[in-house]
Amino acid sequence: MTHARSTWHGALPKGAADIMQRIVDNVLDLLLAAEGGALALQAGDGLEFAFCSGGYVSQVGSPLSASASLAGLSMAQVATLHTDDAMADPRMDRNMIRAVAMRSVICVPLRYRAQVLGVLVVGSSLPHAFAGEDVSILNGVAEFVASAVEAAIAMSRMVLLPPDETPAFRSSQSAKVYEYVANVADPKLATYIERENRVKKALAERDFSVVFQPVVDLRNQKLSGLEALARFHPGPYRPPNAWIDDAYKIGLGEDLELALVEAALQASQSADPGLLVGVNVSPTVALDQRFCEFVERLGMGRVVVELTEHQAVAGPDELLDALRRIRRCGARLALDDVGSGFSSLARIVQLAPEIIKLDLELVRGIDVDPIRRSLASALVTFANESGARVVAEGVEHEAELEVLRDIGVPFAQGYLIGRPGPLSVHLGHFDPLAEVIDR
Secondary structure (H helix, E strand, O other), rough: OOOOOEOOOOOOOHHHHHHHHHHHHHHHHHHOOOOEEEEEEEEEOEEEEEEEOOOOOHHOOOOOOOOOOHHHHHHHHOOOOEEOOOOOOOOOHHHHHHOOOOOEEEEEEEHHHHHHEEEEEEEEOOOOOOHHHHHHHHHHHHHHHHHHHHHHHHHHHHHHHHEEEEEEEEOOHHHHHHHHHHHHHEEEHHHHHHHHHHHHHHHHHHOOEEEEEEEEEEEOEEEEEEEEEEEEOOOOOOOOHHHHHHHHHOOOHHHHHEEEEEHHHOOOOOOOOEEEEEEOOOOOHHHHHHHHHHOOOHHOOOEEEEEEOOOOOHHHHHHHHHHHHHHHHOOOOOOOOEOOOOHHHHHEEEEHHOOOEEEHHHHHOOOHHHHHHHHHHHHHHHHOOOOOEEEEOOOHHHHHHHHHHHHHEEEEOOOOOOOEEEEHHHHHHHOOOOOOOOO
């Protein structure tokens, strides 16, 4: 049976919350007449609907009086109470009757050892819906439910203890206990906590640096631009996209991306103003006004926004507006990873980038694969006719480079040309190219 459900907004880890929710979900299968179930947990002097299912789903977070509700009286008297017609029962909370329209209600106190944790509430919209057997069944499972609730509450108290960020804590017995409990509560929770702490630390301490990979004009071997790439210092090594993915999962993705952009633009200040500097930006950050402010303040009119093709865009009109704003700030658009997906041409037409970057999967093996060569050649023709420039990424072999030259690709980057490294290395190795790529 499928039941409408909603989860309490209280601070419980996922594993503990799942236990609570399963209790109210399964009670609807336990009693055939049941149309709604809820866990009302003790909150201050009264109760609060914490986890609900079925007809009670809208009441998550709603308070219950300890003296003016059947559930409150059940907890206070530590006794199972039920009503066959809530409309005529003075013990019922009038507001609750109007909200959920439950005529038959059973309330079972959840007692664990000497403590009453709350009340299990089961209801039906029909009067006289429950028989004596139903009350006995709920009394029979009450001890188990109370034990499960106590276990979930205990897990939440331990797991949600905020970890001390000092090295002493991380190597202490407390930290080991913390991680152990997190894993037991929910195998994914410890990973989430570790990810959150790692990203927050990297952001707070700016524990990352920027390296640059050269983009070279294949016609004269001069340096035409640089792509800024992030490197995170905490080991073991993880690629930048993994860090950014983690940051978005905990709500810090935009902050981390913007911090990397700011670091890249600051690090490029000593380069010749004629060199273009590419920064990898998601559509989410492209929509952020803070990014435009960085471009205006630090970009020196040479920023290339490398927008990945794989990033889904919820509102394409908003993205186009953002790109127009970015261009007004003095930046250009490069569409990254072109040729790696089915949406390449549609995206090029939609976004009209100044620069088209051929994905390394298209470049790799282009010297021995006529299909790759044909597709790349078609993209070069398309770019020439639309006024864009083409940069081939991931060039690693001389044979690939020769084919790219033959089909008219004017710019390239990759390990064969130059590995990512400090800005000073590239400025000393290549002569800068004065040409600036314009539409």
